[in-house]
Amino acid sequence: MSPHHYDIIVVGAGLVGAAFALCMARIFTDKHSAGNSEASKPSKIALLEARTIAAPTNLSPDTFDSQVVAVTEASRQWLDTLNVWQSCEPRVCPYKRMIVRDAEGTGCIEFDAAEVQRANLGHIVENSVLRASLLSAVAEQDNIDLYNPMAVESLRRDGETITVNLPDGQQLSSSLVVAADGANSPIREQMGFELRTWGYEHTAITATIKTEKSHGFTAQQWFTPSGPLAFLPLRSSAQESPADAHYVSIVWSQTPERAKELMALDEVEFCRELTITSEGALGTIESASERVQFPLTQRHGVDYVQSGIALIGDAAHTIHPLAGQGVNLGFGDARVLAEELARTLEQSGELGGLQVLKRYQRRRKPDNLAMMATMEGFKRLFERDELPVRLLRNIGMSGLNRLAPLKNSLIRQAMGLD
Numbered sequence: 001m002s003p004h005h006y007d008i009i010v011v012g013a014g015l016v017g018a019a020f021a022l023c024m025a026r027i028f029t030d031k032h033s034a035g036n037s038e039a040s041k042p043s044k045i046a047l048l049e050a051r052t053i054a055a056p057t058n059l060s061p062d063t064f065d066s067q068v069v070a071v072t073e074a075s076r077q078w079l080d081t082l083n084v085w086q087s088c089e090p091r092v093c094p095y096k097r098m099i100v101r102d103a104e105g106t107g108c109i110e111f112d113a114a115e116v117q118r119a120n121l122g123h124i125v126e127n128s129v130l131r132a133s134l135l136s137a138v139a140e141q142d143n144i145d146l147y148n149p150m151a152v153e154s155l156r157r158d159g160e161t162i163t164v165n166l167p168d169g170q171q172l173s174s175s176l177v178v179a180a181d182g183a184n185s186p187i188r189e190q191m192g193f194e195l196r197t198w199g200y201e202h203t204a205i206t207a208t209i210k211t212e213k214s215h216g217f218t219a220q221q222w223f224t225p226s227g228p229l230a231f232l233p234l235r236s237s238a239q240e241s242p243a244d245a246h247y248v249s250i251v252w253s254q255t256p257e258r259a260k261e262l263m264a265l266d267e268v269e270f271c272r273e274l275t276i277t278s279e280g281a282l283g284t285i286e287s288a289s290e291r292v293q294f295p296l297t298q299r300h301g302v303d304y305v306q307s308g309i310a311l312i313g314d315a316a317h318t319i320h321p322l323a324g325q326g327v328n329l330g331f332g333d334a335r336v337l338a339e340e341l342a343r344t345l346e347q348s349g350e351l352g353g354l355q356v357l358k359r360y361q362r363r364r365k366p367d368n369l370a371m372m373a374t375m376e377g378f379k380r381l382f383e384r385d386e387l388p389v390r391l392l393r394n395i396g397m398s399g400l401n402r403l404a405p406l407k408n409s410l411i412r413q414a415m416g417l418d
């Protein structure tokens, strides 16, 4: 049986793979309706996902997915053009302010959306809510075939065609395979992409908590020598008022030893530790979910592309979650790769051509590397416990807090707008 041919095969329907497949499907649809649609066959995409995609559950006002992402304004705008943002909105929490503190001193920086004439600095959304919205949009595209559950078993290159072997014996072929198969990308591994890895020596603990005081639509972060603690505000109902918003998602990155101790604590002791580290900023804390832990590793593909293959999202790079940029970098990859492929389609070029894919790599690598270097710098700066470093850090943070132009530029960069 000859392989089923697709214009693009996307492996992995996580946030990045699903968004990329959707974006490309819309580009194909637009091109098809702009051309002689009678004469040409519409281009098709295969989207393969290994894990069974569960039907969306109706999350209740006080039950949250313990994995959330902070979506930058640039990513939000892009998701909005894909028409997936609106359906997330009842569960999306905008944050208008962000407070970053040095828990070892008095250093503090406050960012306010009003300082850059914006309504919000960003939005917190549960991964499952955003993914459900993406997949329901994918289901409406008749030029995407979703294979689920279906794990790619192996890949074979025959000249300019890549053949994908599936466990049920089916074969799919394409001139372009986009690997959005996550941090441990099997495609990256099989195709021999070289990877630089760097253990952060941190484990992130995520959980949902209920706080005595309202979070006031503010994201907060405390840096300690053993790692940062982030409080990310959640929205439990669309009508929630700023005075009555008490659910917060935490990302507490700690050394593996400390994370192990924290995971072993009972709920009361864990919440007490959280209250101490957060300096009681939101009053007494109650646990509202189980804790989940993730070992953190920095990974970066030396190349993101080979002829006929492109890595995007966590398959190409993973980064410390301390500034909430991981999926935003992945959405940046997806958007730029789609732009380059759209340009190639205009010129009737070959989608999997190395030159085309290299343009994607050239545009994305500097941004991804710069963000990774900044996160590494932040992490190292706050790990230092010596008194002179702590003093300088506190003076620096307080000084920066008074420097409006520099601060505004930082806010715009974090929003993905510069």
Ligand SMILES: Cc1cc2nc3c(=O)[nH]c(=O)nc-3n(C[C@H](O)[C@H](O)[C@H](O)COP(=O)(O)OP(=O)(O)OC[C@H]3O[C@@H](n4cnc5c(N)ncnc54)[C@H](O)[C@@H]3O)c2cc1C
Residues within 6 Å of the ligand: 011, 012, 013, 014, 015, 016, 017, 048, 049, 050, 051, 068, 069, 070, 071, 150, 151, 152, 153, 180, 181, 182, 183, 185, 186, 187, 204, 205, 206, 251, 294, 312, 313, 314, 315, 321, 323, 324, 325, 326, 327, 328, 329, 330
């Ligand atoms: C604790 C923590 C907090 C974070 N907070 C933030 C934040 O605030 N903001 C932010 O921007 N980012 C954040 N991130 C990072 C963000 O979650 C990731 O960057 C993002 O989810 C990666 O998406 P992805 O689609 O690239 O990969 P994944 O979500 O890993 O998706 C990969 C998909 O590929 C599938 N797959 C794998 N192998 C195969 C195969 N052989 N065949 C078929 N399918 C396959 C998998 O089942 C999976 O569904 C955080 C990460 C962590 C760990």
